[in-house]
Amino acid sequence: MSYVIGVDLGTSAVKTVLVDRSGKVVAEHSESYPLSQPKPGYSEQRPEDWVDKTIVSLRRLMEDNRINKGDVEGLSFSGQMHGLVLVDQNGNALRPAILWNDTRTTPQCRRIEETLQEKLLGIARNRALEGFTLPKILWVQEHEPEVLEQAALFLLPKDYVRYRLTGEYAMDYSDAAGTLLLDVAGKAWSQDILAAFDLPASLCPPLVESFDQCGTLLPAVAEQAGLLAETKVFAGGADNACGAIGAGILEEGQTMCSIGTSGVVLSYEERKSLDFEGKVHFFNHGEKDAYYIMGVTLAAGYSLTWFKDTFAPDVSFDELLSGIADIPAGSGGLLFTPYIVGERTPHPDSSIRGSFIGMDAGHSLTHFARSVLEGITFSLRESIDILRDSGKKIDKVISIGGGAKNETWLQMQADVFNAEIVKLESEQGPAMGAAMLAAYGCGWFPSLQECAQAFLRASRSYSPNPETAQQYEQLYKLYRSVYGATRELSEQLSPFRG
Structure with missing residues (x-):
């Protein structure tokens, strides 16, 4: 062996x-x-x-x-x-x-x-x-x-x-x-x-x-x-880069969404002359003479952790999210922006802060929990849009990390991104990417792509629901307006943060 x-x-x-x-x-x-x-x-x-x-x-x-x-x-x-x-x-x-x-x-x-x-x-x-x-x-x-x-x-x-x-x-x-x-x-x-x-x-x-x-x-x-x-x-x-390799993002047109403490949308790229004016990161890939474009949400999974620790410290994540499938898209008119530690993409702004907008007396803890997931996903959609605007076709996204552990959240990603979401059978993220580099380096495979074909298998895919995707399209437009509407308020509140 x-x-x-x-x-x-x-x-x-x-x-x-x-x-x-x-x-x-x-x-x-x-x-x-x-x-x-x-x-x-x-x-x-x-x-x-x-x-x-x-x-x-x-x-x-x-x-x-x-x-x-x-x-x-x-x-x-x-x-x-x-x-x-x-x-x-x-x-x-x-x-x-x-x-x-x-x-x-x-x-x-x-x-x-x-x-x-x-x-x-x-x-x-x-x-x-x-x-x-x-x-x-x-x-x-x-x-x-x-x-x-x-x-x-x-x-x-x-x-x-x-x-x-x-x-x-x-x-x-x-x-x-x-x-x-x-x-x-x-x-x-x-x-x-x-x-x-x-x-x-x-x-x-x-x-x-x-x-x-x-x-x-x-x-x-x-x-x-x-x-x-x-x-x-x-x-x-x-x-x-290793997370991308470990998710099989090794050819043009392949994109992944990784939700950990921060959130990353990453896409394989071979055109080294692309100019995104600094709106997203542009780095060298682990694959030879290739690149990857990356947008970052600073507080992705961290927003959910913060919410649970602050408002529901005595329940598990599974319990907190157990009822979100019963809440319709839009969380009953409640909108969350995950700017709780500032933001990176598309707003490199260390002063902006998060918000819940639309709270009313009919909202429950479950409404808020779903709203947090929607806000994180909307933020990641902004990175998807930048990639699409560059001419990239994004109709399938590999989802890894914490965002791939909840079926309702996976379906939400499909609806918000309006793309097929694929969950891997065994997902080890960057550690698997490092192992694949060693396997390729040892000569087990003639290319990283062939290594990925042997090592990685999809377990399930989620297709967008047209009706829900349309609802999210309307909500996403509202979400995008929140940054401009709250930027000055955040600046004025900054002296009071301590």
């Missing part, structure tokens, strides 16, 4: 999955690690925690399932994007990693925009947002110059872990695209952007494809992890 391992380095935990040649997930294991928020807006982690817990998770995966170490041919990674890890000449992390959800860098974002102006979108293809890596480097440059002076390289989270496992430095294109330092179309570090901020080119690691081999396990690491030293290690990719 032969296996590959997918390692998904998330924000709260690392997950490892063991996958056989048929694509079956034979075993999985997770290990959590802490998040540090030393000041408001700060979000940091110890890179050593990632390394330690990854090795523990690999060992537990092997030992608990009594896997012969010689049967594991390779492993690869999916990683949380954007996080800044600075290492010295000896590969030691110089400070805690500054994570994707750290928001301290607003002044640095404005500096990037003022310095580069139209060059930014022309080269990096994305706006300067607090989550990206370059603003974090500039923050260190301004506030901790002695740290940057000691830095030999910057790495992203999974790249640091892979370095510690193999001793080799590398960064794949899909993750590099989220740094604001990559010439996305040219697939090279941008000398123009580096020079604009007095950053040496030597700070940037070598660039590789997601399926390229980056060495084998160091002997000491292999022993700790319960694997052979000759186990092949592949570069891996950004979590969203």
Whole structure:
């Protein structure tokens, strides 16, 4: 029996999955690690925690399932994007990693925009947002110059872990695209952007494809992890790129909707000259010479979690959603906007805040719960519309994550998007994408597409109900008007938020 391992380095935990040649997930294991928020807006982690817990998770995966170490041919990674890890000449992390959800860098974002102006979108293809890596480097440059002076390289989270496992430095294109330092179309570090901020080119690691081999396990690491030293290690990719691979989004016309804490609409793209004016993200894919377009709802599943924890803390999610199928589309005239932590697509606005509009005495908890799901889905529809406006035909969407766990919500996505929604038989998201990169890298398949055909199977599809889709079309127009109507109110309320 032969296996590959997918390692998904998330924000709260690392997950490892063991996958056989048929694509079956034979075993999985997770290990959590802490998040540090030393000041408001700060979000940091110890890179050593990632390394330690990854090795523990690999060992537990092997030992608990009594896997012969010689049967594991390779492993690869999916990683949380954007996080800044600075290492010295000896590969030691110089400070805690500054994570994707750290928001301290607003002044640095404005500096990037003022310095580069139209060059930014022309080269990096994305706006300067607090989550990206370059603003974090500039923050260190301004506030901790002695740290940057000691830095030999910057790495992203999974790249640091892979370095510690193999001793080799590398960064794949899909993750590099989220740094604001990559010439996305040219697939090279941008000398123009580096020079604009007095950053040496030597700070940037070598660039590789997601399926390229980056060495084998160091002997000491292999022993700790319960694997052979000759186990092949592949570069891996950004979590969203790996999520796309794990959902089979590997050809033109394929689109997925992933609803986790945030919500993502992602579509495969080969046209590198497309210009979305920064309305959506445009990143390199894990597939060679391909790209993906991505719209983001910041508080997708988080809106539902917030609602449950705030208004129904003593019931489970299943109980909370148990009656929503009995509530008609539109939730009895109740409309929710999921802007509870600001918004990303199509409104990159950190000040906007959410709202319930249309509340009356006849509304129950179930009306509100359905309204939250509808608002999240309307927000994701805005990203779908941007893709359609670019000329993409979107008549089928793969749904993964929390939004694929409730049948009523899956049907709602079909009706709101006016597209067929497909649920996968076994959905492991980015971890499966990482495993597929390892399988392809090991030569199990001649292409990632053929790997996807072997590994991924649909379990059920949901077609739009024409009558309900028409109702949602009318409601969606109302939803889109709420942002403009509440933007100024949100600004005026911001001093009172504390």
